[in-house]
Amino acid sequence: MSETTPADRLPIELRTEALEQLLTERGLVDPSVMDKFIQTYETSVGPMNGAKVIAKAWTDPDYRERLLADGTAAIAELGFKGPQGEHIVVVENTPQRHNVIVCTLCSCYPWPVLGLPPSWYKDPAYRARVVREPRVVLAEMGLELPADTEIVVRDSSSEVRWLVLPEQPAGTEDLSEQELAGLVTRDAMVGVAKVKAP
Amino acid sequence: MNRIADLGGTEGWGRVKTPTADEPVFAQEWEGRAFALALLSMGRVSGRNLDAFRHALERLGRPEYFDTYYGRWLHAAELMLVESAILAPGAVEARARKLRGEDVDEPPVPEPNKPDYAPTAAGSLRTVEDAPRFAVGERVRAKDLEPKGHTRLPHYLRGHCGTIEMIQPAALLPDTHAHFLGENAQHVYTVRFDSRELWGADAQPFALSSELYESYLEPVS
Structure with a gap:
């Protein structure tokens, strides 16, 4: 193994372990706090939260109105708040208008309702291209929109976070709120997919 | 940047x-x-x-x-x-x-030298006493700035005209806060641009919005 050439990059796993050790032995980081952060985002903060918000909006017209008027407050009614959720704006997708969310500068994403962003959202191709040719990008992701649907791309460049209220699929009017929540996907709440009927 | x-x-x-x-x-x-x-x-x-x-x-x-x-x-x-x-x-x-088993000397722990700086509150939202300079529906231009440090004004919007779609809660300014140089809270606007304004006449038609801080914007006369 060559020791000092620039090509000799340390494996990132090893670098991570080294940093954790350095900070832990000086009491600057508590590994049990790290475990808690990891577990929180692996198990309790994710798109299942957003799905509950959307299902409630589909079944409760008053809630829908509150959600579109003040997303942060309506989302907090269901107990969802925290980092990356200081101010959440909810926009409705309709057959006439389709919103799609991106962060071209980094990876801003509404954590309390969607959790941590998926790899495609953080990928340079999505960040670079969806603000320039959204219709092509959405088609590559499997969403073909009718030519007369207006596309609105939302580039999250401040601490405002966006959540898409997708269209409720036809034929699901009789489903319960809980059943509807099971249909709502992360991708639909970012605007790169539609919710499908079961 | x-x-x-x-x-x-x-x-x-x-x-x-x-x-x-x-x-x-x-x-x-x-x-x-x-x-x-x-x-x-x-x-x-x-x-x-x-x-x-x-x-x-x-x-x-x-x-x-x-x-x-x-x-x-x-x-x-x-x-x-x-x-x-x-x-x-x-x-x-x-x-x-x-x-990984190499015999290396580790550098001594240095004396910390942290920026003498503390945010005035948690999070980024702040109160701004002055009324917003721009109104919903008003035409604005994203300034053609080229700051040396941090900014949240994307390159592809610089110099382009759009319309104020929403006024968002005021927030601290990342351009100075990122450098521990002050919060400089400002009004924040969702500004809507037409794709042809950004990418030329041949662009696919669509709208694009971005949240821009007040000092990034100037009126279109």
């Missing part, structure tokens, strides 16, 4: 990744550790400054920036810790080599 992170409209990236429904939050164990370390490290440098963390991300070299997503986070956390002398330069590298 180094353009490495300012990707909007740049070309040559190929196809987008196809979403998969069952992607794990952290594909490998170290990614979760790096995520947590970055969040906690931020809190060790003068007030959990997320803008300073973004600025650190933007100053990484290409290999570090594109060293996977959480690799990027780890490198930026390390940069912030070294800059505030919580870690010595080369400390992580030396410890990592030691971990």
Whole structure:
């Protein structure tokens, strides 16, 4: 193994372990706090939260109105708040208008309702291209929109976070709120997919 | 600002990744550790400054920036810790080599030299006494700024005209906060642009909105 050439990059796993050790032995980081952060985002903060918000909006017209008027407050009614959720704006997708969310500068994403962003959202191709040719990008992701649907791309460049209220699929009017929540996907709440009927 | 992170409209990236429904939050164990370390490290440098963390991300070299997503986070956390002398330069590298059995000397722990700075409140939302300069429906231009430091004004919007769509809650200004130089709270606007204004007459027709701080904008006369 060559020791000092620039090509000799340390494996990132090893670098991570080294940093954790350095900070832990000086009491600057508590590994049990790290475990808690990891577990929180692996198990309790994710798109299942957003799905509950959307299902409630589909079944409760008053809630829908509150959600579109003040997303942060309506989302907090269901107990969802925290980092990356200081101010959440909810926009409705309709057959006439389709919103799609991106962060071209980094990876801003509404954590309390969607959790941590998926790899495609953080990928340079999505960040670079969806603000320039959204219709092509959405088609590559499997969403073909009718030519007369207006596309609105939302580039999250401040601490405002966006959540898409997708269209409720036809034929699901009789489903319960809980059943509807099971249909709502992360991708639909970012605007790169539609919710499908079961 | 180094353009490495300012990707909007740049070309040559190929196809987008196809979403998969069952992607794990952290594909490998170290990614979760790096995520947590970055969040906690931020809190060790003068007030959990997320803008300073973004600025650190933007100053990484290409290999570090594109060293996977959480690799990027780890490198930026390390940069912030070294800059505030919580870690010595080369400390992580030396410890990592030691971990894999190499015989290396580790640098001594330095005397921390953190920015003398504290946010006035948690989070980024602030109160601004002055009324917003611009009204919903008003035409504005994103200034053609080229700041040396951090900014949240994407390149592809600079010099282009749009319309104020919404007035968002006022917030501290990342351009100064990222450098520990003050909060300078400002009004924030969702500004809507037409794709042909941004990309020329041949662009696919669509609308694009972005949240821009008041000092990024000027009236269109």
